Amino acid sequence: MIYGLEIRNVKSNDLDAIMRVENEAWPIEARAPKEKFEERLKVFPNGFFIAVLNDEIVGVTTSQIIKYNPKNPPNSWTEITGDGHISESHNPNGKAVYVVSLGVSPKGRPEGKGIGVGTALLERQKQLTKELGKEYLVLSARVPSYDSFCKTRGNIPIEVYVNLRRNDGLPEDIELRFYERAGLKQVKICPNTMDDAESRNYGVMMEWKA
Template sequence: MNAVIRNYVPADFDALIDIQRECFPPPFPSELWWTKEQLASHVRLFPEGAICVEAGGTLVGSMTALIVRYDPAEAVHTWAETTGEGSISTHDPSGDTLYIVDVSVRPAYRSYGFGKAMAFAMYHLVVERRLARLLGGGRMSGYHRYADTMTAEEYAAAVVAGRLKDPVITFLLRCGRTPVRVAPNYLDDEESRNYALLMEWKNPFLRP
């Protein structure tokens, strides 16, 4: 299948919103799907961090990022405050961290490695920009199945150790991301009970 990773543009907005509908069905809140206003903000403020995958002439996935200044010792943050409610109005070109806002791949196209390819495109951007790391909060979307018997920290540890599989966290581990800590009240998401696992990829080429 012929495929290309490129920056998304206004002509892609309808397809990008359709991808969100497919990737995040109920009980995920539909108000967290992209709007055209948010997508326009991504393209305006940081077009390099707005990428998509086009395969066989169809838009099948997207990933969005912004640059922030991150202190590893800071208190746990939320998705909304870090991303400006998804608008990336908090983008700081002088920051040190590429922060992942979202990644989506249509379910029918998840066996082709497109999500991993977009992740590696973002790692390339980290290296190119000489940033310290890539960081993002991974939804623990399988946690609702274990929430009555395990804490979020226990669940995250089991997934990282390979004893359990989580649709999002296991994928991010395979992409080379490493865990930082569990973040409570990160995102309004019933499946993850509002928890996320902060995960990073450190720039191996950046000298202190």
């Protein structure tokens, strides 16, 4: 872990700083309003973590527990999370931790380069999965390089795009690459997963078995 980086559960007085991270980390159509974070804190505080570096919040992740069948994974992020509210979608008896959000501010990515903040937050969600005795950690990954790829190199089907690999064997897409590097695998392409122009509204369900 980065020297001086602390991953801890959130407190109610952290919410204003969390909103700064949310606004810096995501395109406007993908940002969650403060009331959704307040609801996530109320419903499942154990799955709400922040990354603190030099006394400043630089990353945020939230989660819920869901029923999960690996042979028939769920579809859109909107459906799985109740559009990010989680009050009706969180099921303590489920067997999977579902990562609702994970965002890192530019201060957690100096000079545009990742320094491990996102990885540390994801590892904490994986640790939570084990602590709770759940079988899986799952999430809906964006494919934020898809639209720009198609505009510069020609339109290709999403099924082809998610399987494009670099010379090191990792995905061409920056977010799929991040999650595969962390040990998750792609299990399902999900159209209309959320309002996300960069991903052309696609998402990819990803899974890690505890």
